[in-house]
Amino acid sequence: MTDSVRVLTPVGMLGAGFPPETVTRGLELGADVIAVDGGSTDSGPYYLGTGTAKTAAGAVAQDLRLLLRAAASAGIPLIIGSCGTSGTDSGVDWVAGIAREILESEGLNLRVATVYSEQRAADLVESLDRIHPLPPAGEIDPATLESCTHIVGMMGHEPIVAALEAGADVVLAGRATDTAVAAAYPLMKGMPAGPVWHAAKIVECGGQCTTNPRAGGVLATIDAYGFTIEPLDPDNSCTPTSVAAHMLYETVNPFSMREPAGTIVVSDATYQALDDRRVRVEGSRFEPAAQHTIKLEGSRITGYETMSFTAIRDPHILGQIDTWAALMRKMIGEWVSRTLGLGDGDYEIDLRLYGYNAILDEIEPDRSPPREVGAMLLVHAADQATATAVAKVANPLMLHLPTPDMSYLPSLAFATSPAETERGAVYEFALNHVVDVDSPTSLFRITLPEAQDD
Numbered sequence: 001m002t003d004s005v006r007v008l009t010p011v012g013m014l015g016a017g018f019p020p021e022t023v024t025r026g027l028e029l030g031a032d033v034i035a036v037d038g039g040s041t042d043s044g045p046y047y048l049g050t051g052t053a054k055t056a057a058g059a060v061a062q063d064l065r066l067l068l069r070a071a072a073s074a075g076i077p078l079i080i081g082s083c084g085t086s087g088t089d090s091g092v093d094w095v096a097g098i099a100r101e102i103l104e105s106e107g108l109n110l111r112v113a114t115v116y117s118e119q120r121a122a123d124l125v126e127s128l129d130r131i132h133p134l135p136p137a138g139e140i141d142p143a144t145l146e147s148c149t150h151i152v153g154m155m156g157h158e159p160i161v162a163a164l165e166a167g168a169d170v171v172l173a174g175r176a177t178d179t180a181v182a183a184a185y186p187l188m189k190g191m192p193a194g195p196v197w198h199a200a201k202i203v204e205c206g207g208q209c210t211t212n213p214r215a216g217g218v219l220a221t222i223d224a225y226g227f228t229i230e231p232l233d234p235d236n237s238c239t240p241t242s243v244a245a246h247m248l249y250e251t252v253n254p255f256s257m258r259e260p261a262g263t264i265v266v267s268d269a270t271y272q273a274l275d276d277r278r279v280r281v282e283g284s285r286f287e288p289a290a291q292h293t294i295k296l297e298g299s300r301i302t303g304y305e306t307m308s309f310t311a312i313r314d315p316h317i318l319g320q321i322d323t324w325a326a327l328m329r330k331m332i333g334e335w336v337s338r339t340l341g342l343g344d345g346d347y348e349i350d351l352r353l354y355g356y357n358a359i360l361d362e363i364e365p366d367r368s369p370p371r372e373v374g375a376m377l378l379v380h381a382a383d384q385a386t387a388t389a390v391a392k393v394a395n396p397l398m399l400h401l402p403t404p405d406m407s408y409l410p411s412l413a414f415a416t417s418p419a420e421t422e423r424g425a426v427y428e429f430a431l432n433h434v435v436d437v438d439s440p441t442s443l444f445r446i447t448l449p450e451a452q453d454d
Contacts, residue, residue, distance in 0.1 A: 003223060005186035006032045010217040010232070012205035014038040014063050014080055014095075015055030022216030022232035023066060027074045029219050029230070033185040034071055036063075037178050037204060038095060039082030041297065041429075048086035049149050049299035049427030053094060055085065060095065065102050071169065072108045079160060079171045079181050086297070087152045087175025089118040096172050110170050113163035116445040117152045117174030119296065121145040130436040131296070137432035148298035148430050155294065156260035158440035160184035166448050174444070175297065177259055178204035182220070191222045197264040198284035199227040201257060202246050209246040211237045226282035228274065238279045240271035260295070260440065262288040291436050294443055298431035305423040306387040308377040309415040310398045317403055317410060319369050324403050325351055328375075331401065332394045339393055347381040347390050374415070384422055391420040 008031035011018040015038075023034075039047075043054050053060070064080075071078040084091015092114050099112055124131065125142045133139055145151070152175035161184050163171045173181070182200035187193065199220040202209050206217035215233040229238045247254045247266055255267040269283040317324050332349055336342050354374040357364040377394055381387040398419065400409040437443060 002189045002191070005189050005191050005222050006030050007182050007186060007199065007203060007220045007222065008034045008217065008232070009182060009203040009206050009220070010034065010036055010067065011063065012037065012208060013040060013055070015059040017059065017063065018066075018206070019216045019233065020066050023070050025232045025234070026217070026219050027070055031074065031076060031219060032189075033077050033079065034067055035079045035182040035185070035203075036067070036206075037082055037181055038080045039085040039087055039091065039175070041086070043085070045299040045427040045429045048088065048152065048297060048429075049301065049425070051084075051086070051088040051090040051150050053084045053091060057094075057098060061098050061102065064095070064098055065106070068099065068102055068108055068110065068170070069106065072106075072110055077164060077169055077171065077185060079164075079173070079184060081160070081173045081176035081178070081181035083172050083174060086150070086299075087117050087154075087173070088150050089116050089174065092116055092172055092174050099170065099172065111168055111448065112170040112172060113166065113168035113446060113448045115155070115159045115163055115171060115173040116447075117155055117176070117443070119151045119153050119443060121148060121151060124151065124296070124435070127435060131433050132293075132436070134295070134432045134434060140431070140433050144430055145298070147300045149300060149427075151296060151298040151431065153294040153296055153435070153443045154260070155444055156180045156292075156440055157184040157187055158261075159444040159446060161188045162441055163446050163448065164188055166446070168448055179257075179259060179264075186222045192224060193262075193286035193288075194264075194284040195222050195225070195227045195281070197259065197286050198266055198269065198281065199229070201264060202229060202243055202281075205246070205249070207231065207233075207236065208249070209238060209243050211239060211242055226280060226284070228278055228280050230278045234277075237277045240273055240279055243279045243281065244269075244271045258289075260289075261292055262286055292440050293434040294437055296431045296433050296435055297429065299427045300430045301425045302428045303380050303382050303426055304384040304387050305426045306379045306384070306391040307421045307423055308379075308391050308394065308398050308419050309421075310375050310377075310419075311372060311413040311415060312375060313372045314410045314412070315369075316406060318371070318373060320403055321353060321356055321369070321373060324401065325353060325375075327404065328397060328401055331397050332390070335393050335397070336390050340389055342386070342390070347379060347386060349390070349394075350378040350380070352376040352378070375412075380426060384424065388420055388422055395419055
């Protein structure tokens, strides 16, 4: 059995960019695999709903070129998960197309596997009795599944391992847990599950577990007893606090986290500084689940949206901004009813006051008058024409609405001309469920083309 495995994670997300010299440094330190996440749900349901990427093709190509060169020169695998942001089939094909162009232009002979995670609603309907909600979601019904434009299953490490064992040099996977991308290779090489999964959680976002996240990624060295984390930039550092703190990131419980195959438990983990740059972690464990589950993510269209944005600097209005906002909502309703004949059920408006309480809303602790406020009006309706019509009716109000005690019409400042911006279809996440599976790979499809010709 291998004594240790070194996992190089250059950045938190493919396309975010990283210093090329940090990857070179990782290879010099003996990296056995390069693993990087390619997506996230952080930016909302649009990308899954449309099957498009949030990253620019040029940015992905720049990162991918450096990583393919590094993998080829060192003779080590490259693993990318959640390709194309949401891990749809189109996202995998998009990244695979970029990879093919790079391999051809660079003359690299690498065998590329694609792992697809998109699910058909009809197939899931037939397995409805095996699908269970995660809080706070309720029970699922066929109509909800069928309403989704795209559904993906979040794979664990097993489909990635299957592709590697089949001879892949590069694995481009659909939706995967962030940790599975880094855990797959060391698990395949026989490293213990506790240290592997904990290390994978710590390195998932590259340099975020360091004292300077902008300086590049990290190298995790995993062995039979634990793992060591080291920044790829020699001037960067990991500390016990910076490493341990990453278990607080995107987790409900900082001492445990569920994966498809079981649960990472770090309540007994210890974090020791080996020097001013490296941290040693021991005591992690992994508890296998009685039932392997795959999380389902689905997105659907809820309607169409039009946006207007105006800026307020009038001190009189800002001194009673809540009154102004309440009047704005009331006046829009009255004007839309009178001019368009629409009722409350025909559209929705959301007025957000940026610079005042747009982020925290009612729980904002500082309610003092701001110096300036950006007022964003979002109109949501079943069709684009209705949303835009409502926004146009609101236009004079967004430009000149006074407070009730003002004897003149103020002039506010639209951010754009035209003032109304049609945002198109609006999406929402419709699934927060898991499906019981008999095999960790049964929901996923693996293709393994032959290597490029010499």
